[in-house]
Amino acid sequence: MKPSEIAELVRVRRPTGSWQDRRLARCVTVDDLRASAQRRLPRAVFDYVEGGADDELTIARNREAYDAIALMPRVLRNVDHVDTSTTVLGQRLPVPFLLGPAGVARFVHPASGEPALAGAAAAAGIPYVLPTMATTSIEDLVAQVPSANLWFNLLIWRDRGLVKELLQRARAAGYRALVVTVDVPVSGFRPREVRAGVTMPPSLRLSTVAEGALHPGWWYHFLRKEALRYPNVSQNRATPLTAVERVNGNFDPTVTWNDIRWVREVWEGPLVIKGILSAEDARLAASAGASGVVVSNHGGRQIDHLPASIDMLPEVVQAVGGDLEVFLDSGIRKGSDIVKALALGAKACFVVRPYFYALATGGQAGVTRMIDLLTAELVRTFKLIGATSVGDLDESYVRHLPGPFPAAAPRAIGER
Numbered sequence: 179m180k181p182s183e184i185a186e187l188v189r190v191r192r193p194t195g196s197w198q199d200r201r202l203a204r205c206v207t208v209d210d211l212r213a214s215a216q217r218r219l220p221r222a223v224f225d226y227v228e229g230g231a232d233d234e235l236t237i238a239r240n241r242e243a244y245d246a247i248a249l250m251p252r253v254l255r256n257v258d259h260v261d262t263s264t265t266v267l268g269q270r271l272p273v274p275f276l277l278g279p280a281g282v283a284r285f286v287h288p289a290s291g292e293p294a295l296a297g298a299a300a301a302a303g304i305p306y307v308l309p310t311m312a313t314t315s316i317e318d319l320v321a322q323v324p325s326a327n328l329w330f331n332l333l334i335w336r337d338r339g340l341v342k343e344l345l346q347r348a349r350a351a352g353y354r355a356l357v358v359t360v361d362v363p364v365s366g367f368r369p370r371e372v373r374a375g376v377t378m379p380p381s382l383r384l385s386t387v388a389e390g391a392l393h394p395g396w397w398y399h400f401l402r403k404e405a406l407r408y409p410n411v412s413q414n415r416a417t418p419l420t421a422v423e424r425v426n427g428n429f430d431p432t433v434t435w436n437d438i439r440w441v442r443e444v445w446e447g448p449l450v451i452k453g454i455l456s457a458e459d460a461r462l463a464a465s466a467g468a469s470g471v472v473v474s475n476h477g478g479r480q481i482d483h484l485p486a487s488i489d490m491l492p493e494v495v496q497a498v499g500g501d502l503e504v505f506l507d508s509g510i511r512k513g514s515d516i517v518k519a520l521a522l523g524a525k526a527c528f529v530v531r532p533y534f535y536a537l538a539t540g541g542q543a544g545v546t547r548m549i550d551l552l553t554a555e556l557v558r559t560f561k562l563i564g565a566t567s568v569g570d571l572d573e574s575y576v577r578h579l580p581g582p583f584p585a586a587a588p589r590a591i592g593e594r
C-alpha cells in the first residue's frame with residue numbers, strides 16, 4: 179500500500195456522498211465504529227455483540243493486556259516500502275489478520291449479514307470464517323459471494339450425524355480450512371444479554387417496539403427482510419434448531435480430544451483448534467493432528483476470570499510454534515495490537531467485534547472501512563517502529579511495562 183493511499187484511508191474526508199458514506203468517513207478508529215454502532219443498534223443487539231461472561235473482567239483484561247505492552251521502535255531503517263503480507267495455512271494474505279467467526283450476523287445488520295462480511299473480506303484478499311450458527315447457509319454464501327475466501331467454523335453438537343454432514347457440506351462447497359471451537363462445552367452466562375432480553379429469533383414486546391422507534395434504520399430492515407434462521411443446522415433436519423434455547427441444548431459437554439481425532443479423519447483440509455489458552459492444550463492439539471490453534475478466551479464471552487489471550491500467547495508459541503501455526507484473538511482493536519501479537523509469535527490475528535461495529539454502521543462498506551483502518555494503522559505502526567516486513571518482528575519490538583497505565587484519551591466520536 180502506498181503512503182498516499184494510507185493517508186486517504188484515514189483522512190476525515192469532506193462529506194460528499196450518501197449519509198452512510200459521511201458516517202463512515204467520520205469514523206477514523208474502531209472505537210469510532212463502536213460508538214456509532216451503539217447509537218444505531220437496539221440495546222438488545224448491541225448487548226449481544228458486546229456482552230461478556232459474568233462481571234466482564236476478561237473483556238477488560240483483554241484490552242489492559244495490550245495497553246501493558248509497549249512498542250520498542252528502531253529508527254533510520256528506510257521504511258519507505260512496507261510488506262505486511264504473510265502466509266497462513268499455505269495461503270498468501272496481504273495482511274496478517276482475517277475475519278473470525280461470530281454467529282447470527284443478520285441480527286446486527288438484517289439487510290446483509292454474512293455476505294457483507296465475506297464480500298468485504300474477499301475484496302481485501304483475506305478469509306472470512308463462517309460460523310455454524312450463521313444466518314446464511316454454507317452453500318448460499320458461496321453462491322452470493324463466489325470470490326470469497328471461506329473457512330468454516332464448527333461447533334461439535336450432540337448430533338454427530340449433523341456434524342459430519344456440516345463437514346461434508348463445507349468441503350463440497352470449497353471451504354479452505356476448518357476452525358473447531360473447543361471452549362463451548364456449555365454456553366457462557368452473559369448477564370447483559372439476559373437483562374436486555376435477547377431472544378433468538380428476536381421477539382416483539384412492548385419494549386422492543388419502543389426500541390424500534392429509537393433505532394428506525396435497524397428496524398426498517400429487520401421488519402422488511404425474512405425472519406432470522408440458522409440454515410446450517412435446520413436444513414433438511416427432522417428437528418431443526420431454530421431457537422437459541424434449542425441451540426444451547428445442543429452444545430455437547432462430553433466432547434474430548436477423541437472427537438477432534440474423529441474430526442481430523444473426516445476433514446481432509448487444514449484444521450485449526452480455537453479456544454486454547456495453555457501450552458498443555460496446544461500440545462494436545464498438535465498430537466490430535468491440528469494444523470493450527472487460536473489462542474483465545476472467546477472475547478471474554480464464555481468464562482470470566484480468564485487471562486488475556488495475548489498474555490498466554492508466548493507460552494503457546496514456545497510449546498508448539500515450531501509445529502503449528504498459532505493465531506490469536508480477543509481484544510484486537512488496532513493495528514498496533516496486531517503488531518504486538520506478531521512480535522510475540524502469532525502467525526495472524528482473528529478480528530471479530532470490530533466487524534460487527536462496522537457492519538452496524540455501514541453494512542459491507544462499513545466492514546471495508548474497518549479493514550482499511552486496521553490496515554492503515556498496521557502499515558503506519560510498521561513504519562514508526564522501523565519494521566519493513568512481518569518477518570522483521572520479534573520479541574525485541576515489544577516490552578512488558580509495569581502498571582498502572584495512564585487513563586486512555588477520549589476513545590471515540592461521541593465520547594468526547
Ligand SMILES: Cc1cc2nc3c(=O)[nH]c(=O)nc-3n(C[C@H](O)[C@H](O)[C@H](O)COP(=O)(O)O)c2cc1C
Pocket residue numbers: 226227228278279280281309310311331359452474475476477478479507508509510529530531532
Ligand atoms: C456476537 C459474537 C458471536 C460469536 N460467535 C462465535 C461462534 O459462533 N463461534 C466461535 O468460535 N466464536 C464466536 N465468537 C467469538 C469470536 O470468534 C472471538 O473469539 C471473540 O469475539 C474475540 O474477541 P473480540 O471480538 O473482542 O476481539 C463470537 C463473538 C461474538 C462477539
